[in-house]
Structures are given as C-alpha cells and as structure tokens.
Amino acid sequence: MDSNKVNQCVEALCKNGCEAVRATISSMEMGVRLEQTRDLDQEEAARVLRELRAIMAVYDERP
Template sequence: MNALPPELQAQVEAICAEGCNHVRAVIRRLEADSPPAELRKLDPDARQRILRELQAIMAVYDAH
C-alpha cells in the first residue's frame, strides 16, 4: 500500500476527526462521484486515493 502524500493524509485525518458517520457519508458521496465541498478542488485521482484510504479505515471498524 502506498502512503498518501501529506496533503491527502491531512484531508483523511480531518474527515476522520468528524466521526464514523461523517466518514461513511463522505465515502458514499465519493462513490457517487459527488464529492463534498472540501474535496472538490482535488483531481479525480486524489479523490479516489482518499476514498480507498477511508474504505480501508472503515473496514477495520466494520470488522468488529
């Protein structure tokens, strides 16, 4: 797994700081290609990288 660049990691951390429900909402929006305002400025590749990272994080929580 490739580490995210610092600017994308900061976005992931900010999203996660809002809690699991927010993370799930962001995942749904990214999957629907309707990114939230804070991610719209990113290119599609960056948004996909954030989506994959959020999905991986939530997979840990959802497994328990």
C-alpha cells in the first residue's frame, strides 16, 4: 500500500469541503469508483474511505 498516495488523495478530497467529502463517502460506500480514487487499488481506496469517515466524525460530533 502506498501511504503517500492515500494521504495525497485524502488531502485533495478534503480541500473540496465538508459537503463534498460527505458526498464522496456516500458514493464510495455504494461502491462507486471515483475519478479521485481511480489510481488507488482496492485496499488504498478502502483506507481513504476509513480516513474520510474518521475526519468527518470529528466535524459531526455534537457537544
């Protein structure tokens, strides 16, 4: 697994904002292959999804 590719992909996706990241997560959960993840293998794409979920969990937490 190329951690560098994964990190770059996560960073690029996050630059699009929270709503775009939520849409990306939903698409990936439905098995949609996205342009942003086309160069990743299945394991790398799964890691991107896990990392995006973890990032958004911080924003979705309510005090």
